[in-house]
Amino acid sequence: MPQKNNEQMTQMNMIEAIRSAMDVKMSQDPDVLVFGEDVGYFGGVFRCTAGLQEKHGLHRCFDTPIAEGGIIGAAVGMGAYGLRPVVEIQFADYIYPAYDQICSEAARLRYRSNGEFTAPLTIRTPVGGGIHGGQTHSQSPEALFTHISGLKTIIPSNPYDAKGLLIKAIEDNDPVLFLEPKRLYNGPFSGDPHMPARNWSKHELGLVPEGHYTIDFEKARTHREGANLTILCYGTMVWVAEAAVEATGVDAEILDLRSLLPLDLDAIVKSVNKTGRCLILHEATRTSGFGAELIAEVQQHCFYALEKPIVRVTGWDTPYPHALEWEYFPGLERCSDAIVRIMED
């Protein structure tokens, strides 16, 4: 981890790390302001903005009407003016009313004005399941956004990355969609709901600098080095992959992609060319999911190194069910089985 030696470090969970990123930027830059549904006085339904209004003022952290398209549209106008809005969409499942403002406006403003107007906004939104949220609080819509030119899509898997990447997003001069795997807010998740819950309080990736630091986009993080299999994953699935590798004893390399667009293709190609096998994990539905894009790139660039067909383990092509959440979720068992299969000769 590229931390400075004399930097004050604090153990944080992901909520605290995200809040700290906003707090640091609000303290540094008066053009940074935060708004969204319930984010003001109350501090957000997941508490990510708790205390920001009290510390920085009502005008810098405030509630909005329940109108996601309005939140993003207003942020585009503010961004064009020169502010740096950081907005929260309460659940990614609620982002669709804002799809036009994100895809046709925020992501296209720079291009259609040839750089005269830009929309340097950051859109934070919780994604993923595992919290009994059913189909309206569990979705992972990343592929709907990585398909859009002009938009960056970021998804951290731990507190340290979350803070560094969020500060980077706020400082970026282009719109950034910052997806927060809500199942990881309080701790890593093995993908098996019957295993004891873990938290970030003793985890090394929960040790976060208090001040300013950034993590570059387009840089995957090697979560685990390995020789015989490359696992491409992001968000919650990084931790499921870790548990599955432990369970199977396979010497796998786990790449936490972190930045889906721009994508660190070089790291992916290097790893798969080394291991000769590639497993892709994501929680989102399968068809036209981000895994399809990864498969296309891996087969194009690593075809002659591959010893087995690329495999993907994903959510099913159904809405996220409520009662059958763990049958839907690509959990420890399914991921472990896939690892065993791909390692067969």
Add this chain to the structure above:
Amino acid sequence: MANRKNTSNLHVPEPEFRPGDLPDYSSINLDKEQWPGKPDTLVDAFETESHATGLVRAMKLNGEVYGEWNPNLKPDVLIQGLRNMLLTRIVDKRMFAMQRQGKLSFYMKSIGEEAIAVATAMALRDSDMVFPTYRQQGILMTRGWPVLDLMNQCLSNKADKLEGKAIPICYSVREKGFYSISGNLGTQMIQAVGWAMACAYKGTDSIAAAFTGEGATAEGDFHYALNFASTYRAPVIINVVNNQWAISTFQGIAAGQSRSFASRGLGFGLASLRVDGNDFLAVYAAVKWAAERARKGGGATVIEHFTYRKEGHSTSDDPSAYRPKGEAEIWPFGDPIDRLKEHLIKLGEWSQERQDALIAELKAHVLETYKKAESMGTLATPTNINPATMFEQVFEEVPTHLRRQRQELGI
């Protein structure tokens, strides 16, 4: 019409007149009506109800002033307004004709609606950002953007500052306070509110002015804009240009049972005015009123500009397919240029001869400018834009994947 008969209880509104009908608006006599007076700029929004459903006017069809809204502009300001409107109309006609010759892919005229853009721009400060639709080119004429730049954009030639990235008429002119036009209707309204919120946040007294057609008021963005503008008391003017037609769809499809588009603002607690959009003086006065209200902290105003789209929606449209021919000529609100001309003549400041001379001067200027633009390329000539620019301005810097795609294209 027999085969279009409605045989159910479902109400589907239709305009009064369709092709084949003889349009008749003789029951409308605007000059005999009493219209609302001019309230204090910080009046309670709910006291603008009669303004939202009535009509703000300052001159009769013959150019004679009446009522409380006359802005009492100096003759040279009025002549400048006339000139800006004429320039807009002459440029429109030139570009339309050139589209027919295949020199550009597409064009949209604002004929009959010039007063709305021109008077608004003259009533605002140049530093106030406007968020236009594709029918407010009059703002650019008023703010002095060179016509040559406009033509280069429409022709997507090598001098186009947008490097051919946008279709004709989707201008972006930050230096003239003119926000990048989106082809997706309605989206700019809430962005204008965001800009206005930023003005307030930064403590400036600048304001924003958004435009939409009446058709796109049905988009959610309009409601977001009114809601946010009201909640945060944003210094913004939401202009609804009601030109009666959204391509082929008459205004009643968006309006439903509402008495006016302006009245939608009242429900959000916003001051709301319906203005005779062909009355240059009334548009100027209404926008000035709303701008002062916004600058004083009174928040947003919704202004409906009541007008008529005299020509097709765009070069791709033929209005005779859905409305009667000749309706534009008998539309009982007159023509904005004729009315301001008559007003100036009544003031003793203008004459038909001067009008003719001005038109001739502007036509010559526009033709000469067009020739200059055409010499730098048109859609009909091979493109002289560097293909590498296609990959630029997607992001601030060209990322790796776009660099690879550019290499794939061989550049």
